Amino acid sequence: MNSRRWVAAGAVAVGLGGLAHVAPAATAWRQARNVLLPQLAGVGAPGHVALTFDDGPDPASTPAFLDLLDELGWKATFFLLGSQTRRAPDLAAEVARRGHEIGVHGDRHTSHLRRPLPWTTRDVAAGLRVVSEATGTEPIWFRPPYGALSASSLVAARRNGLRPVLWTTWGRDWRPDATSASVAESVRATQRPGATVLLHDSDVTSAPESWRAALGALPVLAGRWADQGLTVGPLRDHGC
Numbered sequence: 063m064n065s066r067r068w069v070a071a072g073a074v075a076v077g078l079g080g081l082a083h084v085a086p087a088a089t090a091w092r093q094a095r096n097v098l099l100p101q102l103a104g105v106g107a108p109g110h111v112a113l114t115f116d117d118g119p120d121p122a123s124t125p126a127f128l129d130l131l132d133e134l135g136w137k138a139t140f141f142l143l144g145s146q147t148r149r150a151p152d153l154a155a156e157v158a159r160r161g162h163e164i165g166v167h168g169d170r171h172t173s174h175l176r177r178p179l180p181w182t183t184r185d186v187a188a189g190l191r192v193v194s195e196a197t198g199t200e201p202i203w204f205r206p207p208y209g210a211l212s213a214s215s216l217v218a219a220r221r222n223g224l225r226p227v228l229w230t231t232w233g234r235d236w237r238p239d240a241t242s243a244s245v246a247e248s249v250r251a252t253q254r255p256g257a258t259v260l261l262h263d264s265d266v267t268s269a270p271e272s273w274r275a276a277l278g279a280l281p282v283l284a285g286r287w288a289d290q291g292l293t294v295g296p297l298r299d300h301g302c
Contacts, residue, residue: 096230096254102211104227104258106300110293112258113138114229115276116167116205119146119153120264123273127263128160130277134284137161139296141205142197144169144189146266151196158197163296165203166190166224171267173210174218182214186222203227203297207267209260227297229260235276236268242278249283258300 095103106112118124118140131138140157142164147154158164168174169189174182186204193201204224206215211226219226231252233245249259261276262268287294 092228092230092232092252095228100256101302102226102228103230104297104300104302105230105254106256106258106297106302108255109291110256110295110300111287112297112300112302113261113294114141114165114205114258114297115139115261115263116141117146117171117262117264117267118142119150119157120266120273121150121153123265123277124150124153124157124263126277127273127280128157128162130280131162132160134280134294136284136294137163137296137299138294139163139165139203139298140263141165141167141203142189142193143167143171143207143266144185144192145171146264147189147192147196151192154193154196155198158199163203163298164193164197164199164201165205165227165297166193166201167205168207171207173208174206174212174215175210177212177214179214179217182212183218183221186215186218186224190222190224205229227258227302229258230254231257232260233276233279235262235279236265236272238269238272240269240272240275242275242282245275245279246282246286249279250286256300256302258297258302 166189169185204219234248235245265273
């Protein structure tokens, strides 16, 4: 996708509100981008599910996800925060060591919608630098905090050699009333062929202990996706 289309996507995101956690228009925006901007939404091969996690690494929760993913035989894409990676660089390295793909979620978990381009560019660059150094990888994916995609997000990603990607499907696992059943049901209700699924391996920006709902949903999703004949993996294998 060329730069003009990315900037146009950012303008649409700003107009629709963009804050996936709170904005009433977020659901409509997610559905619209799946159709109008499939690359940005992460629409991939119909037989593949791209599993992604935001907001880590978190020593209180990420290790449990890594162990369960090992049991399931899955690899995923982890969008790491620079601020979290500074606190737990060894854990960030462990995520990569276990074969998971590393993406950048920015340095601070701050919405880009009201941030100017210089601030956003510095934040993305700082996040990329610390994540790259800790994990020994060269990330290619960028997901802005809250999915709040602005024109400055797109330009900052481009300047840092990153490709923006959001999601097609979510578990709404950040809510205080989230349960394993509700997360699995939300994924079922929003899933589409070639889905990129958004979950969180940390509650640092969510309701306390909400990560447990996402963790508990994974075995349920494993059974469902196996019945559907779907392969689960990271964005690098998704074909988007």
